[in-house]
Amino acid sequence: MSYLSKVRESNPLVHNITNIVVANFSANGLLALGASPFMADAHEEVVDIAAFSSAVVLNIGTLNDYAIQSMVLAGQSANKHGVPLVLDPVGAGATSYRTAVTQKLVNEMQITALRGNVAEVANVIGESWSIKGVDAGEGDGDVVVLAETAARKLGCVVIITGKDDVITNGDNTYIASNGHPILKKVTGTGCLLSAVVGAFLAVSEGASLEAAVEALSFYGVAAEIAAELTTGQGPGSFQIEFLNQLSLVTAETYQDKSIIKQLR
């Protein structure tokens, strides 16, 4: 059975500590997909929630010291209870505060999957990278090397999204080429992808790399279909149709349209 079908069958609880910009969109995207979102960051309860959730997703979009401490508590609880843990290091490298926070997070917990753009991932592992105009092209060996280096250093799956997406655990590496540029015109589409990866990891039974690759295919194909159905209409209509497609796209559809290349 596909991971998507497993998500839809078991409705895994996904605990999100996220930000004021994307909380609604992330919850609606997870619901559309078939998962059960739980947004909470109070120190008094995140340890409990992470423990009984099927995945925990940390997103530093509008971080502050309170939320960071929430993330540490939830992340360590996820680790203790064997719950898959996703980190989205939004804006790492944009400020020294964000860079320091993401490095603190990866030091204090074991991430299952890290999802960011190339500059964010580079900054998480202490490499500098120009933030503007960088995309992970299929032939761009540097991005692949960066992803694999990060995966080995952090001991986790690393997903670098760009024009093409790199997904690697350090040993095996895939390039995923679905998706659509209009995703960049809707806020939180990267954050929601991280949450969707969490939902797929929730039903992966340890096959994190395979589940992540499938999550990327599903998400990219849903975006392509939504973009095609709203051609010329604008990002408002795309956003709504994308939520629709997250609920409508089947495993057969995205497996049929999926463009995945295994590098090694």
Add this chain to the structure above:
Amino acid sequence: MSYLSKVRESNPLVHNITNIVVANFSANGLLALGASPFMADAHEEVVDIAAFSSAVVLNIGTLNDYAIQSMVLAGQSANKHGVPLVLDPVGAGATSYRTAVTQKLVNEMQITALRGNVAEVANVIGESWSIKGVDAGEGDGDVVVLAETAARKLGCVVIITGKDDVITNGDNTYIASNGHPILKKVTGTGCLLSAVVGAFLAVSEGASLEAAVEALSFYGVAAEIAAELTTGQGPGSFQIEFLNQLSLVTAETYQDKSIIKQLR
């Protein structure tokens, strides 16, 4: 005149202390309905805002200690000034923290209406209830008994939503059967219902039970129409059409389609 017409005529100010997931959707739903939302939780101003509002709605979705204190201040101010007060105990029972917070809130203020699912309401009054797979069926005496027990214990209207909804003040009890399952695929539809109940209470002149019953009918019928108009399209389209219908459905429409049964 129907309570809906009164809301649309007087645009009551509804003060919401709510969460980062549903704040936007709740505000847009209240505006569509014809009410005036005011979202604010600063300790320095909630006492004032609650005092001059026509209803106060407290929602613990992404609670923390600061927001709880805001709720206590606003709730007590609402009580002092005779302003109807709605509590949505999101996730009560899911963590001991949430259970404790909701019990603290009902102890420190007099709620006018409590709106939650069966597990949430049970936990507010200290009864345990399994959280998963519980719906308030018409023939499910236990849910009715629970609602009536809670209403008497708290001295307020209790609304338990599920497949069917129970609305009671402890003496008179109604079952409302409008609505649509796709509501569960959009985050915050329960929270927005609580806010809509607040708007109806704002114009109820003390007839809380009747106003709550009418709010449930209105909301359920709007959902049914929106679901029919977006059949097969997905939760994105439903969400938008639902906002449309909250502004378009008239008292005549929902009174015509309303499925209400008085139990006693």
Add this chain to the structure above:
Amino acid sequence: MSYLSKVRESNPLVHNITNIVVANFSANGLLALGASPFMADAHEEVVDIAAFSSAVVLNIGTLNDYAIQSMVLAGQSANKHGVPLVLDPVGAGATSYRTAVTQKLVNEMQITALRGNVAEVANVIGESWSIKGVDAGEGDGDVVVLAETAARKLGCVVIITGKDDVITNGDNTYIASNGHPILKKVTGTGCLLSAVVGAFLAVSEGASLEAAVEALSFYGVAAEIAAELTTGQGPGSFQIEFLNQLSLVTAETYQDKSIIKQLR
């Protein structure tokens, strides 16, 4: 070249310190327009972000003491680095706390543009004004006088929105008459306008008044087109189409439909 074209060409970074109700809508509106939103309020990073942004927009929608201090830090950093600074004094006058906060903000930093309704602007400069039912009609001399007084007192562009909008720097004054009443049925349309003004100021090279006038025309025309395309459908559909139009409307379109009158 129009300011709109400059925004779309340079994608200016707009730093927003805003509220939980409108953060998502503001970010999506800025993205649709062609700007790059950055929402962040942590004290550890707002000074840095304001410094490298092309505009800073402060919105007190769901203010609290932490966010106010964030605004002071970001505003003073914007001033130091010559970055245009917009203030949206949401609800000034509704509570004494809000009034005091807005007065503190304008005292501790130099605003480039203030955008509010007539009651909000009046309260920022310490004049009382009835909050309900006040619109800036073309023939309403008092609103124009208020706007010009505020502009001179604060040394900035003042934009008072209502049925018609007044835009002035104290010396030159314009009345803009585009827009549509359904804007009031969608939460955050005023807040997003303030953010859009920020994006236009970001590319204004000091021509703040001209950029603000153009921003108002663009925004009003986009609303008119969206309202026409969704006639009779409701505020949900309007909201989505409005986001579409923010990405679709060209400088030619809004310059053609713009209704601007220079008073002096």
